Amino acid sequence: MEILLVLGCPLLGAALLAIVGAKRHAAEVSVAVSLATLLAAAALVTRVIRHGPMTAWDEEFFIDPFNVFLVALTALVGFTTAVFSRPYMRIEANQGRLTPGRLRLYHSMYQLFMAAMLLALTTNNMGFMWVAMEMATLSTVLLVSLYRTRASIEAAWKYFILCGVGIALALFGTALLYTAAEDLLGGEGMGALLWTHLDAVKGQLEPRVMGMAFVFLLVGYGTKVGLAPLHNWLPDAHAEGPTPVSAVLSGLLLNVALYAVIRCKILTDGALHSHLPGHMLMGFGLLSTVLASFFLWRQRDIKRLFAYSSIEHMGIITFAFGMGGPIANFAALLHMTMHSLTKSAIFFAAGHATQLSGTQRMDKIRGLLAIHPSVGWGLMLGGLAILGMPPFGVFTSEYLILTTAMRDHPWATPILLIALAVAFGAIFSRLQPMVYGDTDAQPLPHSPALVPVFIHLGIVLMMGLYIPPALAEWYRLAARLIGG
Amino acid sequence: MAPLSFATQVVQVLAGALLLISFAMLAERRSRRLLILLVWQGVVLVTSTVLVATSAHLTHLYYSAALTLLLKVCLLPWILFRLMRKLGIERDNEPLVNVPTLMLVGLGLVIFAFGLAQPVTALATTVLRHTLGIALAVILLSFLMILARRKAFTQVIGFLSLENGLFFAATSTTYGMPMVVELGMALDLLVAVFIFGIFFFHIREQFDSLDLDQLESLKED
Numbered sequence A: 001m002e003i004l005l006v007l008g009c010p011l012l013g014a015a016l017l018a019i020v021g022a023k024r025h026a027a028e029v030s031v032a033v034s035l036a037t038l039l040a041a042a043a044l045v046t047r048v049i050r051h052g053p054m055t056a057w058d059e060e061f062f063i064d065p066f067n068v069f070l071v072a073l074t075a076l077v078g079f080t081t082a083v084f085s086r087p088y089m090r091i092e093a094n095q096g097r098l099t100p101g102r103l104r105l106y107h108s109m110y111q112l113f114m115a116a117m118l119l120a121l122t123t124n125n126m127g128f129m130w131v132a133m134e135m136a137t138l139s140t141v142l143l144v145s146l147y148r149t150r151a152s153i154e155a156a157w158k159y160f161i162l163c164g165v166g167i168a169l170a171l172f173g174t175a176l177l178y179t180a181a182e183d184l185l186g187g188e189g190m191g192a193l194l195w196t197h198l199d200a201v202k203g204q205l206e207p208r209v210m211g212m213a214f215v216f217l218l219v220g221y222g223t224k225v226g227l228a229p230l231h232n233w234l235p236d237a238h239a240e241g242p243t244p245v246s247a248v249l250s251g252l253l254l255n256v257a258l259y260a261v262i263r264c265k266i267l268t269d270g271a272l273h274s275h276l277p278g279h280m281l282m283g284f285g286l287l288s289t290v291l292a293s294f295f296l297w298r299q300r301d302i303k304r305l306f307a308y309s310s311i312e313h314m315g316i317i318t319f320a321f322g323m324g325g326p327i328a329n330f331a332a333l334l335h336m337t338m339h340s341l342t343k344s345a346i347f348f349a350a351g352h353a354t355q356l357s358g359t360q361r362m363d364k365i366r367g368l369l370a371i372h373p374s375v376g377w378g379l380m381l382g383g384l385a386i387l388g389m390p391p392f393g394v395f396t397s398e399y400l401i402l403t404t405a406m407r408d409h410p411w412a413t414p415i416l417l418i419a420l421a422v423a424f425g426a427i428f429s430r431l432q433p434m435v436y437g438d439t440d441a442q443p444l445p446h447s448p449a450l451v452p453v454f455i456h457l458g459i460v461l462m463m464g465l466y467i468p469p470a471l472a473e474w475y476r477l478a479a480r481l482i483g484g
Numbered sequence B: 001m002a003p004l005s006f007a008t009q010v011v012q013v014l015a016g017a018l019l020l021i022s023f024a025m026l027a028e029r030r031s032r033r034l035l036i037l038l039v040w041q042g043v044v045l046v047t048s049t050v051l052v053a054t055s056a057h058l059t060h061l062y063y064s065a066a067l068t069l070l071l072k073v074c075l076l077p078w079i080l081f082r083l084m085r086k087l088g089i090e091r092d093n094e095p096l097v098n099v100p101t102l103m104l105v106g107l108g109l110v111i112f113a114f115g116l117a118q119p120v121t122a123l124a125t126t127v128l129r130h131t132l133g134i135a136l137a138v139i140l141l142s143f144l145m146i147l148a149r150r151k152a153f154t155q156v157i158g159f160l161s162l163e164n165g166l167f168f169a170a171t172s173t174t175y176g177m178p179m180v181v182e183l184g185m186a187l188d189l190l191v192a193v194f195i196f197g198i199f200f201f202h203i204r205e206q207f208d209s210l211d212l213d214q215l216e217s218l219k220e221d
Helices: A002-020 A026-051 A065-094 A100-122 A126-144 A150-185 A195-200 A207-225 A233-240 A243-272 A276-296 A302-323 A325-357 A373-386 A393-408 A412-435 A451-465 A469-482 B006-027 B031-056 B059-087 B099-123 B129-148 B152-174 B179-207
Strands: A054-056 A061-063
Touching: A002 A026, A002 A065, A002 A100, A026 A054, A026 A065, A026 A100, A061 A065, A061 A100, A065 A100, A065 A243, A065 A325, A065 A451, A065 A469, A100 A126, A100 A243, A126 A150, A126 A207, A126 A233, A126 A243, A126 B179, A150 A195, A150 A207, A150 A233, A150 A243, A150 B099, A150 B129, A150 B152, A150 B179, A195 A243, A207 A243, A207 A276, A207 B099, A233 A243, A233 A302, A243 A276, A243 A302, A243 A325, A243 A469, A276 A302, A276 A412, A302 A325, A302 A373, A302 A393, A302 A412, A325 A373, A325 A393, A325 A451, A325 A469, A373 A393, A373 A412, A373 A451, A393 A412, A393 A451, B006 B031, B006 B099, B006 B129, B006 B152, B031 B059, B031 B152, B059 B152, B059 B179, B099 B129, B129 B152, B152 B179
Parallel strands: none
Antiparallel strands: A054 A061
């Protein structure tokens, strides 16, 4: 029942906004829909805490500690982003960058995108998971090109083709998975693609087919995670799309894609009885982290800078999942949450900074503290948080990942440390002049929505100082589930 | 090894035809002929699916063949033909450099695909299992086409040919995916082609042509 509400709210919202999206109060409707989704997600969480994992609708849907926390996170960030986009998109429309028709497209597709992500998270059927991931791509492609500038169309085309090809590989992986399971679970029914059924027999799945399936699934969904060397679409799509879209792409879509990869890893681990999937994740993770941190130095566009930082952090998380074991998984889940909240907060602040200065070029953005202190502070604190400064939560998770790496894979620690240091230098040296200094920029016509920024950063700060025992227990359960 | 039935032999011939069509696409310069080749690929796919369905007595494969016929042979080509006429690119010629190199790379990919398919082929139980190599080859050749071509329209044809390869792969290893999942995929594909259509107009509006060579501004500086 709760699952129906979680999926139904954004879906109905998308249909409703497709009709009324061009009206004056469309943004408020979107906020209300997102709030309803958040409440439904909260109800789902309470139910899972009380009654444990559950399946629904002939086992087509399935909730366990691992995906319920991502559902909650997705609904939360979805809501705060809707709150943020209300004034942000109004300012954009006032500046003449958007027409009412495009605002309607924006609001409607935004809700459809949320529905697609929530479906990908809650479905038990690996085939539907693929369909939902593709739906998430399709619904965001037109959002990336919302401004219809040359650069945005180019970014959207790249995103479409690269992710389309990537997701096609994932489909092939899914077909192989089905091949491996068909004999055990029967082909005609839907049983052979249900994750819970696959999980029950994972020890008997044919290892060679599963190994090959995992390679395709990893590369396919990995494209959407933004893992190097298939990360090319990510900075372009983040930089050229509207800021709320950058925030949800970075904060949510990457997580959902990684979730798909990890679900496949759990099955493959069981079938292979070896660490091959883990090693592959570690390899891709390290490569992405190192590559992204060096690319950070070459960025001039504020949103591209933080897009590369997303690649870096997804790399760290993938590496941690690759190491496996209760502590590394715990740290990876925590880092997923922290990155999602911090990065969306940074994009909110960066979006307003861009509106204040009228450009995304970092050398033209100056003196944010002087013109609008809360935007400046939001950007500065968000930047410090994402760089892993204590006492923010990112520090806790990175510290856990590094210490586990030191214990289990000492060779990887210096590589990670160098990448983190390089990223620190790159981001901090850009951040400082943007926040301090003098400016002649004009204040914004509408007051910006900075409440979401400080809510996100507040949660990140709290998690750095004190993780509530209930939440910690929840992460522990999910970490045990992932195993490895 | 037991002698193959007549239907199976025909299917294998059709699989060969599928591969040939992929190579022809790789070297075809005109948008219009490319689209016709895509339609042929769809026809071959439908015929082989029906043959497999009759020889293996699987009703759900008939449905999926009907879906393919409707979507890939009728609806999508119709949409694309209309788009082509509206955009006036029917006679567009795309300069292709190095066709021999492209063919050689393609050959290499086919060998690679057969090698890759070996372990799965040994395990699958379907009558079509030996065609998995061909299906993989079609997928890889479509990749090559997307990478090598610089026109938006051609890339979309490559994308659809990739989908055909995937469909063939699914039929040859497992007699197709469950019906509901296949419906979902068909829906996604249809929406994708609509979005591609919208994109063509946006790209042309901004760049005055569908040449992707002009989409080069987003480079790392």
